[in-house]
Amino acid sequence: MAHAASQDHHDDHHEAPSGFFRRWFMSTNHKDIGTLYLIFALLMFFIGGSMAMLIRAELFEPGLQLVQPYFFNELTTMHALVMIFGAIMPAFVGLGNWMIPLMVGAPDMALPRMNNMSFWLLPFAFTILLSSFFLPGGAPAGGWTMYPPLSIQGGDSIAFLIFFVHVSGISSIMGAINIIATILNMRAPGMDLLKMPIFVWTWLITAFLLIAVMPVLAGAVTMLLTDKYFGTSFFNAAGGGDPVLFQHVFWFFGHPEVYIMILPAFGIISEIIPTFSRKPLFGYKAMVYATASIAFLSFIVWAHHMFAVGLPLGAELFFMYATMLIAVPTGVKVFNWVTTMWKGSLTFETPMLFAVAFVILFTIGGFSGIMLALVPADFQYQDTYFVVAHFHYVLVTGAAFSIMAAVYYWLPKWSGNMYSERWGKIHFWLSVVSVNVLFFPQHFLGLAGMPRRIPDYNVAFADFNMISSIGGFVFGATQLIFVGVIIHCVFFAKKKATDRVWEGSKGLEWTVPSPAPHHTFAVPPVIDDSQLAHGDVTH
Amino acid sequence: MKFGGIRGRATTWAVAASALLSGSAWANPHPWQLNLTKGVTQTSHEVWDLNMASFLVCVVIGVIVFGAMIIAMFRFRKSKGAVAEKWSHSTKLELVWTIIPVLILMGLAWPATKILVRTTDTADAQMTVKVTGYQWKWRYDYVDYDGKTVKKVGFMSRLDKKSDATRQLDSGLDPKAVVDANGTNDYLLNVDHPLVVPAGVKIRFLITGGDVIHSWWVPDLGWKMDAIPGIVNAAWTKISKPGIYRGQCAELCGQDHGFMPIVVKAVPKAQFEKWLAAQESAAQLDKASRTAQADSTPGDDSQG
Numbered sequence: 001m002a003h004a005a006s007q008d009h010h011d012d013h014h015e016a017p018s019g020f021f022r023r024w025f026m027s028t029n030h031k032d033i034g035t036l037y038l039i040f041a042l043l044m045f046f047i048g049g050s051m052a053m054l055i056r057a058e059l060f061e062p063g064l065q066l067v068q069p070y071f072f073n074e075l076t077t078m079h080a081l082v083m084i085f086g087a088i089m090p091a092f093v094g095l096g097n098w099m100i101p102l103m104v105g106a107p108d109m110a111l112p113r114m115n116n117m118s119f120w121l122l123p124f125a126f127t128i129l130l131s132s133f134f135l136p137g138g139a140p141a142g143g144w145t146m147y148p149p150l151s152i153q154g155g156d157s158i159a160f161l162i163f164f165v166h167v168s169g170i171s172s173i174m175g176a177i178n179i180i181a182t183i184l185n186m187r188a189p190g191m192d193l194l195k196m197p198i199f200v201w202t203w204l205i206t207a208f209l210l211i212a213v214m215p216v217l218a219g220a221v222t223m224l225l226t227d228k229y230f231g232t233s234f235f236n237a238a239g240g241g242d243p244v245l246f247q248h249v250f251w252f253f254g255h256p257e258v259y260i261m262i263l264p265a266f267g268i269i270s271e272i273i274p275t276f277s278r279k280p281l282f283g284y285k286a287m288v289y290a291t292a293s294i295a296f297l298s299f300i301v302w303a304h305h306m307f308a309v310g311l312p313l314g315a316e317l318f319f320m321y322a323t324m325l326i327a328v329p330t331g332v333k334v335f336n337w338v339t340t341m342w343k344g345s346l347t348f349e350t351p352m353l354f355a356v357a358f359v360i361l362f363t364i365g366g367f368s369g370i371m372l373a374l375v376p377a378d379f380q381y382q383d384t385y386f387v388v389a390h391f392h393y394v395l396v397t398g399a400a401f402s403i404m405a406a407v408y409y410w411l412p413k414w415s416g417n418m419y420s421e422r423w424g425k426i427h428f429w430l431s432v433v434s435v436n437v438l439f440f441p442q443h444f445l446g447l448a449g450m451p452r453r454i455p456d457y458n459v460a461f462a463d464f465n466m467i468s469s470i471g472g473f474v475f476g477a478t479q480l481i482f483v484g485v486i487i488h489c490v491f492f493a494k495k496k497a498t499d500r501v502w503e504g505s506k507g508l509e510w511t512v513p514s515p516a517p518h519h520t521f522a523v524p525p526v527i528d529d530s531q532l533a534h535g536d537v538t539h
Numbered sequence: 540m541k542f543g544g545i546r547g548r549a550t551t552w553a554v555a556a557s558a559l560l561s562g563s564a565w566a567n568p569h570p571w572q573l574n575l576t577k578g579v580t581q582t583s584h585e586v587w588d589l590n591m592a593s594f595l596v597c598v599v600i601g602v603i604v605f606g607a608m609i610i611a612m613f614r615f616r617k618s619k620g621a622v623a624e625k626w627s628h629s630t631k632l633e634l635v636w637t638i639i640p641v642l643i644l645m646g647l648a649w650p651a652t653k654i655l656v657r658t659t660d661t662a663d664a665q666m667t668v669k670v671t672g673y674q675w676k677w678r679y680d681y682v683d684y685d686g687k688t689v690k691k692v693g694f695m696s697r698l699d700k701k702s703d704a705t706r707q708l709d710s711g712l713d714p715k716a717v718v719d720a721n722g723t724n725d726y727l728l729n730v731d732h733p734l735v736v737p738a739g740v741k742i743r744f745l746i747t748g749g750d751v752i753h754s755w756w757v758p759d760l761g762w763k764m765d766a767i768p769g770i771v772n773a774a775w776t777k778i779s780k781p782g783i784y785r786g787q788c789a790e791l792c793g794q795d796h797g798f799m800p801i802v803v804k805a806v807p808k809a810q811f812e813k814w815l816a817a818q819e820s821a822a823q824l825d826k827a828s829r830t831a832q833a834d835s836t837p838g839d840d841s842q843g
Contacts, residue, residue, distance in 0.1 A: 062714040062726060064706060070794035143791045149768060150751040150793060237769020243752060244767060278617070280627035308754060308789075309765045310746075310772035313659045317652060324644045328637060335636045338604060341611040345623040348612075356612070360605055367597035374647060376582075376654040377589050379762035380575055383754060383789040447590075448572035449758045451789045454797030456706055459715050459724045460568040504623075 016518045025120075028112035029518060030097050033119050035414070037094025038407070040122060042483070044086030045400075047130070049476055051079040056438075056472035059465050064456050072455035073141035074133070080144035081161070084261065085168050086126055088395065091403045092264040093118075093175045096203045099410065100179060102509035102516065103197045105188025105525045110181035118174035125167035132157040143453065145254070146221065148235040148246050152228040159229070162221040169214040176210035179203055188508070190527030194288070195534055197507055198281065201288050202267030205295045209256045209263075212299075217253035220246060244309050251302035259298045262394060263291055265362075265402030266333055269355050271507075272409050273337050274533060276352035277344030278504035283336040284534045290329035297326050307378045316375045323373040327366065334363050349502070350424030354405035357432045358398060365393030368443065383453075386446025392439045397432075404431075404482065411489055412497030416515030419489035427485060430478040437471030506533040567728065567785050568758075576758045579779050579805075583761025585654045593647055600643075658762070661775045664743030668734065669693075672746075672753025672766035672788065675795035679734045682745070684815060691822035692815065698798050699729040706798060728785040733802035737811035738781045746772045751793060757786030757803050765790055778805040 016032070017023050027033055055075050058066045067075070097115065101108055109115045132139040137155025140146070152158055183204045187196070196204075223234040224246070233239025235246045266287075274281045281287065303311060303319040311319075337359050346352070368390040372378050381387060404427075412418050441464035446452075450461045457465065497514040511531065512520045568576075577587045615621040667682035673695075680693035698706075705712040706727060717726035736742055746755050748766040756763030763786075764774045778784075786801040806814065 063710070063712075064708040068708055068794070069797060073791070073794060073796070141794075147752060147791070150791065153751060153793070237767075241769075243769065277615075278623040280625070282626075283628050283633055285628075286633050308763050309767065310770065313656065316655060316659075320651065320655075321648060324648060327644060328640050331640045332633065332637060334604060336633075338608050338611065339632070341608065341615065343621075343624045344611070344615050345617040345621045346612060346615050347617045356608070359608065363601070363604065367601065370597065370644075370647070371590065371593045374589055374593055374651040376586050376651055376658060376762075377593065379764075380583075380586055380590070380758060382763060383756075444571075444573045447575045448568045449576070449786070450568070451756070451787050451797070453791045454787075456714075456727060456797050458568060458726050458728050460570050460572065463570055 026116070028108070028116050030101050030109045030112070030115065031414075031516060031518065033109075033115050034094045034096075034098030036119050037090045037097060037122075040119070041087050041091035041094060041403075042486075044082050044090065044126065045479070048079050048082035048087055049479065051075045051082065052472065053476050055079065056469040058455055059457070060469040061466060062457055062459050062462050067455070069455045070141055071138065073143075073453065074139040076453050077140050077142065077144055078129070078133070081129060081140075081164075082126070083395075084144065084257075085164075086122075088261050088399045088403070089172065090122060092203075092206070092261070092399075093172075093179075095199075095268070095403070095406050095410075096175075096179055096264065098414065099509060100182055100200055100203060101186070102413075102512065102520060103200050103507060104183060104186065104191050105508050105521050105527070106182055106186035107519065107521045109178050110186050111178045114174050115178050118171045118178065121167050121171040121174075125164050125171065128160050128167065129164040132160040135160070145250060146224060146246075147250075148224060148227065148243055152224055159225065162225045165221045166218055169218050172210050173214050176207035176214075179207040180211075183207075188521065188524040188527055190529075191508075191532075194285065195527075195529070195532055197267075197533055198270035198284070198287055198291075199264065199267035202263040202270075202291050205291050206260050206263045209260050209295055209298065213253040213256045213260075216249060217257075220249040220253065223249075244306070247306050247309060248302065251305045252299070254305065255302040256295070256298040258394075259294055261399045262362075263295065265358070265399050266291060268402045268406045268409075269337060269358050270333075271533070272351050272355040272405055273340050273359075275409075275502050275504045275506070276347055276349060276355070277341050278346075279340060279344035281336070281533065282339040282342075283332070286332055287336055290332045293329040294326060297322060297329075301326065304373060304378075307375050308382045320373055320375045324370065327370050327373075330366055334359060334366075345504075347503075349408075350419075350421060350428055351405045351409035353425065353428045353432075354401050354408065357428070358401045358405065361393055361397030361401070361432075361436075365390055365398055368393065381446060383451055384446035385442040385450045385452055388452045389439050389442035389446060392442070396439065397435055401431075407486070409502075410509075411486065412501045413509060413512075413514050413516055415490045415493075416497055416513075417489050417493035418495040418497050419485050419493065423481060423485045423488070427478060427481040430481070431475060434471045434474035434478060438468055438475050439471070441465075441468045441471075506531065508532070567723065567725070567783075578759040578761050579782065579784065580759070580761050580776050581779070582654070582658050582776070583759060585650075585658075586761045589647075589650055589654060592650065596643060596647065658775075661743050661773045664741045664775055666737070666740055666742045667745060668736070668742060669745045669747070670734075670755050670766065671749050672755065672792065672799075673749040674751060674793050675788075675799040677730075677734075677753075677755070677788075677799060677801060678749070681815065681818075689815065690819055691826065692818040694732050696730045696732045696734065696802070698727070698800060699725075699731055702727050702729055702800075703798070725785070727798060728787070728800045728802070730800055730802045733783070733804040735804045735806060735811065735814055736778065737808045738778045738805040739808060740811075741775055741777045743773060743775045746774060752790050753788050753792045753799070754790035755786075755801060756789040757784050757801055759784040759786075760803070763789050778803075781805045781807055 135157050140157045140161045142151030226232040227234055233241040235241045235243050301323045304323045372381050445461055445464050499514050500510050575587055575590050666684045669680040669682050671678040676695050676697040678695050681689040701717050705714055705717055714726040719725045746764045746766045748768040753766040754763050755766055760776045764772050784803045788799045
């Protein structure tokens with residue numbers, strides 16, 4: 001290794017290393033690792049998505065046609081784990097890797113070797129997780145929330161799941177440390193904290209959330225492990241333990257986790273809307289403070305996932321009020337985005353279309369969130385399709401749409417080519433229509449009384465399930481267009497991107513050439529406040 | 540005739556539409572149902588009102604916010620010659636849209652708190668039923684009624700045979716053919732032994748789990764409560780009118796989680812008392828015969 005290190009040291013070519021293995025497997029370059037994260041996330045999006053297709057196919061009509069109930073539970077469990085830990089989170093880490101150094105004027109991430117490791121843990125983690133399908137007894141089937149006693153009732157797949165959580169948790173924590181170290185130490189002179197792009201701010205706060213809660217999850221699943229294999233009784237009532245304790249610990253991780261999956265999305269949307277409105281973001285400081293308040297509140301609302309476990313009245317009231325409070329900073333964000341568009345000069349390229357859809361559809365998910373916060377009403381909504389609709393609105397039309405918006409927004413910078421605007425728009429319109437056909441009827445199903453996580457249902461629920469499934473199949477197929485657009489843009493597109501790419505774009509990432517060279521900002525840029533999106537926030 | 544037909548159809552549609560929105564005409568889920576059931580308890584009515592109030596608040600906010608967005612999208616298009624302004628903050632506006640939501644939320648929290656305080660009070664119940672969730676069936680034990688302990692009345696309640704046969708993978712049976720005596724579809728929503736309770740009586744439920752966590756939910760009663768091993772949760776209901784009310788397990792509990800429905804049969808008080816007395820004497824008889832059997836064949840207690 002010593003000579004390899006000295007070789008790196010004298011490498012002044014500023015080019016990507018030659019050789020496929022050397023470039024992609026041994027990379028310490030934030031851009032290449034960002035690309036790896038994004039490709040990995042896309043792959044997982046399709047693996048998790050194919051599970052969703054099978055789920056929707058079984059739910060197409062009443063009666064069991066395709067899978068046994070137990071396998072159905074494996075599918076719902078694995079779909080959630082793959083989408084949360086495999087698609088959404090790595091996609092945001094990939095975007096952070098690519099864009100944070102470019103946005104703050106740093107030459108790379110602060111800890112490049114750790115960056116390599118935190119990515120390369122993920123393929124191993126997911127090999128462990130996905131291989132559990134081939135175990136005797138099958139994959140974990142107790143839900144992604146792993147509630148005991150059910151989760152430790154099955155075969156040894158739970159041990160695989162726990163090991164997966166540990167490995168991917170280490171990956172997340174290392175990624176978070178890297179992002180914090182980069183943002184706090186590597187900003188170009190003049191890039192004050194309150195001049196940073198909102199995307200960088202949201203990632204900074206998200207990284208702190210990750211460091212705070214991933215160890216909590218690791219602790220919870222380790223207790224599960226010892227309960228199953230080493231005779232402890234943390235969650236075993238017969239041994240003096242408490243099954244509800246797991247839920248408290250799990251959701252102390254789980255609720256901040258929800259914001260880990262949405263704060264970077266807020267950041268992305270706060271970059272895109274000003275660009276295509278040709279107007280500065282409204283209320284920059286309020287956006288930063290709102291993000292911080294949401295992060296703080298996320299630690300004191302966990303029991304709203306557990307309103308029906310029989311909490312004492314005082315606890316129900318506290319968690320209801322705290323949960324409702326989150327609507328205030330979230331509302332501030334939505335109002336600020338709308339006001340940013342007001343009296344702007346709007347154009348609707350694909351990133352803007354996804355961003356506008358995000359604002360509307362995420363807000364619909366927020367509305368059902370307020371309804372769910374009301375404890376007496378939650379006693380009806382809890383564990384029904386109403387909840388399924390709610391979190392898919394915030395995670396699919398929220399988090400996933402923001403990632404798609406980000407990919408369209410920055411792809412020209414990454415690849416140096418313009419993607420096909422026509423096919424981007426086709427992808428958008430098919431997605432936005434089908435995703436609503438998919439998830440909106442699920443509100444009705446839940447209100448009418450259909451519980452979640454069931455493979456079969458009464459015929460009264462048949463019509464909306466069929467509509468939902470049709471929406472699901474179209475949405476799933478539409479994502480192939482997304483892959484097509486990306487491949488076409490990277491390898492075949494004729495139209496070159498300018499450095500600025502978008503007419504209204506502001507910020508350091510647009511001052512480097514397109515495609516962004518392998519090494520950027522080897523010398524810190526001189527910050528010109530007028531070139532920053534938030535250069536002047538003295539007010 | 541034709542005219543009447545149209546009017547008749549219109550009335551049907553009007554009834555159906557109002558029923559879709561209120562859910563009052565059906566006790567069970569029905570095709571194209573859009574909203575919560577109003578249910579048959581004071582709690583479920585209050586929850587329905589809260590559901591509608593919060594929904595309307597969301598609709599009003601949605602109309603304002605999305606309306607502003609849509610106006611912006613059409614008025615401030617670059618293609619229409621819109622020129623972007625430079626302003627980027629307004630403390631006054633930001634204060635307004637921080638304070639107004641707080642007030643709206645307080646307006647929602649107030650009734651929610653009131654309902655919650657009332658519904659958590661299980662005191663003064665005239666009857667107690669213990670509900671135990673098992674994989675994948677429910678057990679009901681009648682603990683006391685009208686101040687007296689109920690002796691040995693309890694039974695398991697499972698998915699009915701017809702639904703169970705139909706729900707097997709590739710059974711070839713049509714879920715639509717699983718109907719009750721009135722022709723209403725009860726596929727996966729029917730049991731062999733329903734929980735029989737009196738209408739108009741405050742009933743306390745003690746809810747627990749025998750193996751893993753389940754959740755006992757009948758939408759018409761207006762709540763669900765988790766059935767957790769090692770923990771006994773309390774909840775109550777007072778059903779206003781006799782009828783059959785159906786629900787399902789609402790917490791993932793393993794492979795047959797989707798196949799452990801709940802049926803509550805609320806009957807008039809007098810009828811319930813008759814039923815309970817019959818059950819008690821049957822249990823007595825059963826016990827007597829079993830004791831006799833055990834006496835006659837000492838050593839063989841496989842029946843016990």
